[in-house]
Amino acid sequence: MPIPIPQSLEPLLRLDGITKSFGAHRAVDTVSLDLAQGEFFCLLGPSGCGKSTLLRLLAGFETPDAGMIRLGGEDLTGLPPHRRPVNMMFQSYALFPHMSVAQNLAYGLQGLGLSRSAIAERVEGLVRLVKLEGFERRRPDKLSGGQRQRVALARALAREPRLLLLDEPLGALDRALREETQGELRALQRRLGTGFVVVTHDPEEAMALADRIGVMDRGRLVQVGPPRELYERPASRFVAGLLGDVNLIAGLLGLADGGLRSVHTELGPVRALASEALAGAGPGDPVVVALRPERLRLGVGDNALSGTLVDTAYLGDRVRRRIRMADGTILCASASLLDEAGGPVVGDSVSLGFAPQAGWVLPA
Amino acid sequence: MTAFNRIALTAGLGFLYAPILVLIVYSFNDSRLVTVWGGFSTRWYGVLFGDGPLLASALVSLKVATLAAAIAVALGTLAALALDRHGRFTGRSVFTGLLYAPMVMPEVITGLSLLLLFVGLDVERGIPTIVIAHATFGTGFVAVVVGARLKGFDRSLEEAAADLGASPARVFLTVTLPLIAPSLAAGFLLAFTLSLDDLVIASFVSGPGATTLPMRLYSQVRLGVNPEINAASTLLIGAVSLVVLAASWLGARRGTTETV
Numbered sequence: 247m248p249i250p251i252p253q254s255l256e257p258l259l260r261l262d263g264i265t266k267s268f269g270a271h272r273a274v275d276t277v278s279l280d281l282a283q284g285e286f287f288c289l290l291g292p293s294g295c296g297k298s299t300l301l302r303l304l305a306g307f308e309t310p311d312a313g314m315i316r317l318g319g320e321d322l323t324g325l326p327p328h329r330r331p332v333n334m335m336f337q338s339y340a341l342f343p344h345m346s347v348a349q350n351l352a353y354g355l356q357g358l359g360l361s362r363s364a365i366a367e368r369v370e371g372l373v374r375l376v377k378l379e380g381f382e383r384r385r386p387d388k389l390s391g392g393q394r395q396r397v398a399l400a401r402a403l404a405r406e407p408r409l410l411l412l413d414e415p416l417g418a419l420d421r422a423l424r425e426e427t428q429g430e431l432r433a434l435q436r437r438l439g440t441g442f443v444v445v446t447h448d449p450e451e452a453m454a455l456a457d458r459i460g461v462m463d464r465g466r467l468v469q470v471g472p473p474r475e476l477y478e479r480p481a482s483r484f485v486a487g488l489l490g491d492v493n494l495i496a497g498l499l500g501l502a503d504g505g506l507r508s509v510h511t512e513l514g515p516v517r518a519l520a521s522e523a524l525a526g527a528g529p530g531d532p533v534v535v536a537l538r539p540e541r542l543r544l545g546v547g548d549n550a551l552s553g554t555l556v557d558t559a560y561l562g563d564r565v566r567r568r569i570r571m572a573d574g575t576i577l578c579a580s581a582s583l584l585d586e587a588g589g590p591v592v593g594d595s596v597s598l599g600f601a602p603q604a605g606w607v608l609p610a
Numbered sequence: 611m612t613a614f615n616r617i618a619l620t621a622g623l624g625f626l627y628a629p630i631l632v633l634i635v636y637s638f639n640d641s642r643l644v645t646v647w648g649g650f651s652t653r654w655y656g657v658l659f660g661d662g663p664l665l666a667s668a669l670v671s672l673k674v675a676t677l678a679a680a681i682a683v684a685l686g687t688l689a690a691l692a693l694d695r696h697g698r699f700t701g702r703s704v705f706t707g708l709l710y711a712p713m714v715m716p717e718v719i720t721g722l723s724l725l726l727l728f729v730g731l732d733v734e735r736g737i738p739t740i741v742i743a744h745a746t747f748g749t750g751f752v753a754v755v756v757g758a759r760l761k762g763f764d765r766s767l768e769e770a771a772a773d774l775g776a777s778p779a780r781v782f783l784t785v786t787l788p789l790i791a792p793s794l795a796a797g798f799l800l801a802f803t804l805s806l807d808d809l810v811i812a813s814f815v816s817g818p819g820a821t822t823l824p825m826r827l828y829s830q831v832r833l834g835v836n837p838e839i840n841a842a843s844t845l846l847i848g849a850v851s852l853v854v855l856a857a858s859w860l861g862a863r864r865g866t867t868e869t870v
Contacts, residue, residue, distance in 0.1 A: 306773075340766040
């Protein structure tokens with residue numbers, strides 16, 4: 247199905263200093279990014295961070311004020327949407343309400359110089375691809391949400407784009423369907439080898455789907471990397487908080503200690519790995535230690551802390567505890583139920599600890 | 611409903627519709643005298659369909675209304691698209707005002723000014739001049755109806771079409787136009803009835819041989835009302851009601867076709 251792409255050193259997509267303002271508001275601010283052939287990339291960020299605008303710039307619905315967009319070596323910057331070898335799946339799906347499923351799928355194939363029978367054949371293939379056999383003649387308003395989502399995906403793939411843009415593709419689906427569809431989307435992308443750029447505000451979805459995630463904040467691309475790197479080694483407090491729950495323990499930077507840094511916190515001295523962002527920082531500079539709840543363990547060990555258990559929440563697969571420390575801050579610890587037998591009750595004094603490699607020191 | 615409300619409603623509806631009801635009832639009067647009931651009959655409808663000049667006027671009216679409504683739909687749709695799609699262009703409020711002015715302008719003024727224009731340009735008056743005059747005020751109504759539809763239009767449908775390789779012209783013809791078509795039809799019917807109804811403006815700008823149905827009826831009434839007029843008016847009321855009902859039905863379909 248995918249168009250054979252000549253192997254070259256050129257990345258599939260290259261963004262170079264893309265900037266777009268609406269009035270005084272900089273929606274996208276000097277974004278540069280390279281995408282490899284066949285890569286699954288997620289743009290993650292809170293609403294209003296510019297991720298959808300960046301997607302619309304790629305599709306050609308907006309023109310950048312500055313910067314360049316190149317796809318496989320070809321400059322796309324000034325091209326209108328209908329001349330770009332890029333297709334988009336819309337958040338609202340944007341299915342044509344006056345056309346049947348088959349007509350929706352055929353829309354992008356008309357004008358490619360294909361014969362009537364060739365178009366019918368391609369449509370049939372697309373229908374099979376998204377498992378919608380028997381629904382070809384239905385109108386979109388007679389389909390379920392999941393079916394519409396699959397029509398929208400198939401329609402966007404009809405022209406065999408080199409790059410597929412997906413704006414919150416699973417946002418309108420319920421939870422169970424979303425997890426199932428994530429798997430299908432991933433499998434489809436691997437099979438086609440098409441570059442995917444997905445916009446989402448859901449960190450779990452981004453991590454489940456993407457080879458690499460780009461985090462956006464107020465128009466800027468603040469960190470790009472594989473999901474594990476972003477989750478465990480975030481470049482800033484913003485990224486740490488966006489990817490999931492995190493404990494932030496404030497303190498002052500201490501001395502380097504064999505690859506670790508010591509930090510003097512209100513809760514006592516701790517040792518943890520330090521982010522490269524602190525390369526120029528010296529002792530006494532304000533920092534935070536970022537610690538994921540699942541890394542904070544009950545019991546005595548490295549980086550011993552102590553506090554009082556104030557709340558236990560049973561979440562089925564794990565239990566989440568909130569512990570008030572001596573200075574009044576609340577830390578969150580979550581543990582798999584497999585490791586648990588009994589455990590402290592609310593009001594008990596508890597000892598806590600975390601491995602130095604589990605803590606991550608960031609600029610305050 | 612209290613007794614007072616019931617009386618108020620009856621009186622209000624009576625005030626609005628009793629004259630029309632009387633007219634319809636008396637169109638089935640057998641008597642030659644308009645005010646004396648002589649039994650049920652459809653003979654005046656027979657007389658009506660034998661009245662050559664009256665039928666000729668009806669044909670003129672239909673011709674004028676069809677042409678004027680078609681022109682109004684073309685111009686009104688373009689105006690609504692310009693207002694909806696081009697944001698805050700220079701002169702937008704002036705353009706809006708100019709578009710809606712003929713709707714609120716007293717008909718005598720519109721008629722008189724158009725007459726002066728046609729005389730000034732030395733245009734021979736007849737069916738074409740009535741068509742132009744009726745298209746002038748119909749355009750505003752069409753722009754309002756189509757504009758309401760465009761306001762609720764999901765622009766991502768047009769973007770999706772462009773994304774799938776459609777040129778702007780193809781996007782308009784295959785996506786925009788089919789989806790706003792019900793409002794174009796509603797606008798057409800509205801302009802059509804307004805043209806069919808109009809007496810004042812048509813009287814100003816018509817010429818010899820271009821007598822519309824309302825003009826014919828009015829001139830006959832001046833010579834005395836006869837039951838044939840009642841029959842013609844009843845048919846006119848029926849036609850206009852039918853068209854207005856169709857227009858509002860098309861307008862109501864708006865919601866169902868838009869939700870994907």
